[in-house]
Amino acid sequence: MxxxxxxxxxxxxxxxxxxxTLNMDGNTVANLRRMLIEKYPKLAGLKSILIAVNxxxxxxxxxxxxxxxxxxxxxxxxx
Amino acid sequence: MxxxxxxxxxxxxxxxxxxxTLNMDGNTVANLRRMLIEKYPKLAGLKSILIAVNxxxxxxxxxxxxxxxxxxxxxxxxx
Amino acid sequence: MIQIKEEQLSxxxxxKYVSYPACGGINTFVGTVRNSTKGRxxxxxxFEAYPAMAILELKKIAERAKNEFGAFEIAILHRIGKVxxxxxxxxxxxSSPHREASFAACKFxxxxxxxxxxxxxxxIFEDGEVWVSAHP
Amino acid sequence: MIQIKEEQLSxxxxxKYVSYPACGGINTFVGTVRNSTKGRxxxxxxFEAYPAMAILELKKIAERAKNEFGAFEIAILHRIGKVxxxxxxxxxxxSSPHREASFAACKFxxxxxxxxxxxxxxxIFEDGEVWVSAHP
Numbered sequence: 001m002x003x004x005x006x007x008x009x010x011x012x013x014x015x016x017x018x019x020x021t022l023n024m025d026g027n028t029v030a031n032l033r034r035m036l037i038e039k040y041p042k043l044a045g046l047k048s049i050l051i052a053v054n055x056x057x058x059x060x061x062x063x064x065x066x067x068x069x070x071x072x073x074x075x076x077x078x079x
Numbered sequence: 080m081x082x083x084x085x086x087x088x089x090x091x092x093x094x095x096x097x098x099x100t101l102n103m104d105g106n107t108v109a110n111l112r113r114m115l116i117e118k119y120p121k122l123a124g125l126k127s128i129l130i131a132v133n134x135x136x137x138x139x140x141x142x143x144x145x146x147x148x149x150x151x152x153x154x155x156x157x158x
Numbered sequence: 159m160i161q162i163k164e165e166q167l168s169x170x171x172x173x174k175y176v177s178y179p180a181c182g183g184i185n186t187f188v189g190t191v192r193n194s195t196k197g198r199x200x201x202x203x204x205f206e207a208y209p210a211m212a213i214l215e216l217k218k219i220a221e222r223a224k225n226e227f228g229a230f231e232i233a234i235l236h237r238i239g240k241v242x243x244x245x246x247x248x249x250x251x252x253s254s255p256h257r258e259a260s261f262a263a264c265k266f267x268x269x270x271x272x273x274x275x276x277x278x279x280x281x282i283f284e285d286g287e288v289w290v291s292a293h294p
Numbered sequence: 295m296i297q298i299k300e301e302q303l304s305x306x307x308x309x310k311y312v313s314y315p316a317c318g319g320i321n322t323f324v325g326t327v328r329n330s331t332k333g334r335x336x337x338x339x340x341f342e343a344y345p346a347m348a349i350l351e352l353k354k355i356a357e358r359a360k361n362e363f364g365a366f367e368i369a370i371l372h373r374i375g376k377v378x379x380x381x382x383x384x385x386x387x388x389s390s391p392h393r394e395a396s397f398a399a400c401k402f403x404x405x406x407x408x409x410x411x412x413x414x415x416x417x418i419f420e421d422g423e424v425w426v427s428a429h430p
Contacts (some may be wrong), residue, residue, distance in 0.1 A: 008414055035413070078408060
């Protein structure tokens with residue numbers, strides 16, 4: 001499945017411009033996380049990295065479907 | 080000792096206009112409190128009544144001197 | 159900044175006064191006049207103060223807010239005279255380098271003001287008026 | 295009122311929005327940009343948001359502030375883009391019939407905002423820039 005991933009803050013610095021296109025093996029959030037960290041080891045150095053699917057924080061088991069809006073959420077620091 | 084007493088809020092309604100002049104027996108805050116409540120029994124119905132001498136809340140034992148600024152402080156309700 | 163005055167209070171002015179480049183948080187409390195109390199319609203309020211002593215008590219609160227609660231700067235403004243429904247009777251603004259202190263100091267200030275500062279509130283109803291909290 | 299915008303934030307506007315005749319207390323928190331962090335001079339900040347999701351998360355906070363913390367009305371405004379020293383990055387205003395709830399709900403809102411809302415802050419120094427809190 002070809003996935004477009006929205007990047008913000010430091011994940012954009014690490015991975016490149018947003019959205020980032022990626023050919024995904026498997027279909028869960030956990031699969032995506034593993035692939036990204038393999039390809040971009042610097043992501044593992046962040047305090048946390050969450051994945052949002054369709055504007056909601058997603059559990060690791062969630063299945064990503066074609067057309068879902070997927071975003072990497074590095075540690076937030078608003079306010 | 081002739082004393083001028085500043086009145087505020089409900090104490091002004093009970094006793095009359097401010098300042099109120101009073102001939103005091105004894106010279107402590109406790110004496111003044113007793114005199115006032117005898118003369119104006121409605122004061123006893125208030126939730127509390129404090130006496131300030133020279134802009135500070137005064138203990139019952141404090142001795143009032145000629146020229147001191149004395150005020151009755153009914154329950155405050157600012158804010 | 160400690161003020162007791164008959165004119166309308168300005169939150170902006172209070173915030174501006176406590177703003178410093180070293181401070182990251184400003185907590186503000188605005189006490190406004192409600193339109194009812196215990197189910198009775200309030201027409202307006204009237205505040206009376208013992209001004210000299212009220213200023214002294216407010217200064218004590220400001221000192222404690224700084225020394226005990228970590229406020230960097232504090233402004234306390236209190237209205238006297240006639241205050242209409244919805245208008246601000248009191249404005250408190252507190253700045254601090256980190257936000258927790260600004261909340262704690264502002265809460266301390268309004269709680270203590272309501273207990274110690276010689277200011278009295280009279281509620282004016284259609285059919286009478288009452289000095290608030292005077293009786294048990 | 296939930297807003298994420300590039301223009302300066304107005305505390306007055308937030309307070310006005312939450313003001314109701316039935317409310318007696320309004321608590322406001324203003325988060326401003328400090329001139330230094332860990333002893334380093336900050337030139338300015340830049341905020342980036344994931345707007346659609348940030349708005350959703352802010353709406354969740356507003357709902358919880360009302361349902362769990364007794365807020366009557368709440369306004370949350372967050373700045374994005376370049377924000378200068380001393381300017382407001384965030385403004386929260388909460389009204390409630392009695393003051394305790396306005397403090398508690400406002401504190402809940404800013405604490406939660408800092409944990410859950412997808413907005414990121416970059417500190418710009420003379421000799422570099424840092425995404426705040428990104429690394430352990």
